[in-house]
Amino acid sequence: MSANETYDVIVAGSGAAGALAALRAVELGLSVLIIEKAHKYGGTSATSGGVMWIPNNQLTPNDDSREKTLTYIDSLLRGDVQRDRLEAFLDQAPEMAKFLVSLGVPLVQAAWPDYFQDAPEARADRSVLCDTFDGRQLSDKQFVAMR
Ligand SMILES: Cc1cc2nc3c(=O)[nH]c(=O)nc-3n(C[C@H](O)[C@H](O)[C@H](O)COP(=O)(O)OP(=O)(O)OC[C@H]3O[C@@H](n4cnc5c(N)ncnc54)[C@H](O)[C@@H]3O)c2cc1C
Structure with a gap:
């Protein structure tokens, strides 16, 4: 440089x-x-640990939704929260997962339950991991992106 x-x-x-x-x-x-x-x-x-909590991720067809996730989160919140940031996360996290998958990143649903299983709308399909892959398959373009 x-x-x-x-x-x-x-x-x-x-x-x-x-x-x-x-x-x-x-x-x-x-x-x-x-x-x-x-x-x-x-x-x-x-x-x-590499576990990403991406509610409503739709990596496999399921009936999770933004509304259900909000019900889960709202039941756990205590005190003030920046609503716009929370909603930005809910809207953008699934888009981020879609983006990575579109590039060939092998995201898989992890068998990892939400931490508060007694809370309303808790689920076990909101956590996502990147599957192992052979780094030698990365193209030059992907490598340049990391330089
Ligand atoms: C043991 C452990 C396990 C965890 N497991 C999980 C998990 O399973 N799921 C989960 O969601 N979270 C987990 N976390 C938390 C998660 O790892 C962090 O919240 C996340 O990695 C933060 O990502 P980041 O990109 O913001 O920061 P980082 O990954 O820390 O990256 C910041 C980078 O910026 C560099 N940097 C800082 N200042 C400068 C500067 N001025 N100029 C140039 N470079 C700079 C740093 O050197 C660093 O490389 C875990 C944390 C630990 C310690």
Whole structure:
């Protein structure tokens, strides 16, 4: 990288949030640079359990919905919450899963129940994992997105 290089988007941090933002920007045709301060890619995300709670994910046909998820969450909330952020999560998390699947990321439903099984509309199909895959199958394009 030289001082003269320019990018449409510069992402600070290569964890799940940064990597996904970068991937989306690349898919939208933007040039992207990820800057990582650590000596390895991946941040905390790379050492996490990797279980994503994505309600209404529809990875397999099911009758979950935004409304049912809201009932579940609302029954557990205590105190103030930023409603717009909560609703943005409910709307965008399933879209994010669809986006990754459209790129060939092998997301699978995890046999992982919601933590509060006695709460209304608790389910066991809202957690998602990325299946194991052979990293050698990654194309140059996918690799460039991570550089
Ligand atoms: C053991 C463990 C297990 C977990 N399991 C789960 C789980 O199963 N499900 C779940 O939902 N959550 C889990 N979590 C929590 C989850 O891992 C984090 O909430 C998530 O990874 C945060 O992602 P992120 O992209 O925001 O941050 P990170 O993955 O931490 O990425 C941030 C990156 O930014 C870099 N960075 C920071 N500042 C700068 C800078 N100024 N310039 C350049 N780079 C910078 C950091 O070095 C890092 O690489 C777990 C956490 C731990 C510790």
